[in-house]
Amino acid sequence: xxxxxxxxxxxxxxxxxxxxxxxxxxxxxxxxxxxxxxxxxxxxxxxxxxxxxxxxxxxxxxxxxxxxxxxxxxxxxxxxxxxxxxxxxxxxxxxxxxxxxxxxxxxxxxxxxxxxxxxxxxxxxxxxxxxxxxxxxxxxxxxxxxxxxxxxxxxxxxxxxxxxxxxxxxxxxxxxxxxxxxxxxxxxxxxxxxxxxxxxxxxxxxxxxxxxxxxxxxxxxxxxxxxxxxxxxxxxxxxxxxxxxxxxxxxxxxxxxxxxxxxxxxxxxxxxxxxxxxxxxxxxxxxxxxxxxxxxxxxxxxxxxxxxxxxxxxxxxxxxxxxxxxxxxxxxxxxxxxxxxxxxxxxxxxxxxxxx
Numbered sequence: 001x002x003x004x005x006x007x008x009x010x011x012x013x014x015x016x017x018x019x020x021x022x023x024x025x026x027x028x029x030x031x032x033x034x035x036x037x038x039x040x041x042x043x044x045x046x047x048x049x050x051x052x053x054x055x056x057x058x059x060x061x062x063x064x065x066x067x068x069x070x071x072x073x074x075x076x077x078x079x080x081x082x083x084x085x086x087x088x089x090x091x092x093x094x095x096x097x098x099x100x101x102x103x104x105x106x107x108x109x110x111x112x113x114x115x116x117x118x119x120x121x122x123x124x125x126x127x128x129x130x131x132x133x134x135x136x137x138x139x140x141x142x143x144x145x146x147x148x149x150x151x152x153x154x155x156x157x158x159x160x161x162x163x164x165x166x167x168x169x170x171x172x173x174x175x176x177x178x179x180x181x182x183x184x185x186x187x188x189x190x191x192x193x194x195x196x197x198x199x200x201x202x203x204x205x206x207x208x209x210x211x212x213x214x215x216x217x218x219x220x221x222x223x224x225x226x227x228x229x230x231x232x233x234x235x236x237x238x239x240x241x242x243x244x245x246x247x248x249x250x251x252x253x254x255x256x257x258x259x260x261x262x263x264x265x266x267x268x269x270x271x272x273x274x275x276x277x278x279x280x281x282x283x284x285x286x287x288x289x290x291x292x293x294x295x296x297x298x299x300x301x302x303x304x305x306x307x308x309x310x311x312x313x314x315x316x317x318x319x320x321x322x323x324x325x326x327x328x329x330x331x332x333x334x335x336x337x338x339x340x341x342x343x344x345x346x347x348x349x350x351x352x353x354x355x356x
Contacts, residue, residue: 001025004352005034012345013037016337018316019196020047024225024330026321027119027353031229033221039193039334041202052184052192053332054205056310057145058317059217061248062227063152064263066159066171067103069244078262080104085154086125094128097137099154102147103262104252106291108133109142114149114209116159124150125208140288148263149210163212173239175227180219192218193334195314203314207325215312221330228321228328231306241246249306251298253291257286259298260291264306269322271305273347277340280309309343311336318342325354 001175005023013021013036019111020037035047070076076085076099083095094107101107110131118124128150134142156163161170164182172180184192194202207216233251234242251266252261258279259266265279316336321328329346 001027001032001353002034002351004225006116007352008345008348009036012341013333016335016341018333018335018337020051020193020334022047022051022053022221022330022332024221024228024328025349026225026232026326026328026333026352027356028326029229029233031222031226032224035221039191039195041196041200047193048191049222050179050191050220051183052179052188052220053317053334054215054312054315055217055219055224055317055332056193056215056312056315058224058308058310058319059213059215060148060263060310061308061319062167062171062217063148063155063213064103064248065175065244066101066167067151067155068247069171069240070155070158072240072243072247073159076154082150082154085158089128092129092131092296093133094131100252100262101137104260105141105143105147106253106260107137107144107147108137108141109135109140109288110144110146112142112286114145114146116208116211120209121153133290138293139291141253141260141284141291143285143290143295145210145214149213152210152213167212169197171241174238175221175230177219177226180217182216182218182221184218190353191220193216193315195334195336197314205312214311217278221332223249224248224319224330224332225328228319228330232321232323232326232328246300249293249300249304251301253293255279255289255291259294261306264308266301267305267307268301269303269305269324273344275346276305276307277343278324278341280339282308282339283313307346309339311339316342318345318346320350321356322350327353
């Protein structure tokens with residue numbers, strides 16, 4: 001196992017100037033963690049199994065799980081318009097958008113990031129009241145923090161807590177995650193890696209509006225591979241959490257080479273590297289992509305690869321799992337390096353593991 005990972009990761013780190021990485025692998029129900037390089041250059045501190053990395057947008061997969069759990073508990077419905085849960089948006093274009101569109105990036109064209117002038121909930125509502133779609137809702141995919149971020153707010157509201165509270169008090173413990181945080185406890189700060197910019201400056205998360213809901217989670221490779229294991233086989237979880245995870249794998253839209261689930265991005269397996277890189281391309285992140293709704297939605301598939309990328313200014317993440325093969329991979333790095341390189345490295349490792 002170590003030889004397979006070692007044949008790819010050191011070369012990837014050298015090519016993309018990555019100071020440190022933690023790699024999680026799951027094979028047939030057993031998990032492994034491999035660590036490389038440094039979590040901090042000054043003072044020099046090696047990456048260990050306890051090192052906390054920023055997940056970036058992979059955080060959205062946890063938000064999707066919470067939203068799904070809220071639906072199972074009858075606190076919300078993805079088929080309802082947003083204005084049902086946010087009366088401040090009643091009668092607006094955003095208010096008429098279904099929750100499902102918020103969680104699948106199909107709300108009709110919206111910026112990737114929350115504008116800088118939006119610094120609180122009141123100003124967020126003002127911004128959303130003024131928003132107008134650039135394409136018909138449900139016909140194009142524009143990747144954004146805003147839709148899933150607002151969906152996370154709604155889910156927390158409907159479950160009677162703030163988003164950070166419900167994640168840290170309920171969801172993370174229910175998933176058995178012991179080293180996954182939105183707010184890092186003081187005793188864990190020594191394990192928090194520094195990210196590095198292209199100029200080699202150390203950097204950590206600068207949280208803005210909707211950060212908790214969309215890119216704010218810090219975790220270890222061990223906890224993240226545990227979460228992927230639960231996505232492959234959630235049978236050991238409480239029944240409502242188990243069903244919540246399964247429902248996030250439902251296919252709702254065809255977008256280019258991939259199927260858009262609730263945050264997760266799905267490919268029929270086996271999949272080529274070309275298709276996987278196309279689905280994770282910068283074009284898919286920054287440009288509008290025409291979509292076709294799947295009616296009725298496609299039930300969760302075992303013969304599939306599901307993946308998600310995530311980035312912050314100093315960190316880069318890629319996760320993928322293949323239910324039918326009982327395989328999963330987590331790549332955590334303290335540099336925001338090229339997404340095609342992440343995908344290619346993970347693909348190479350997964351192929352080698354599946355051939356064993």
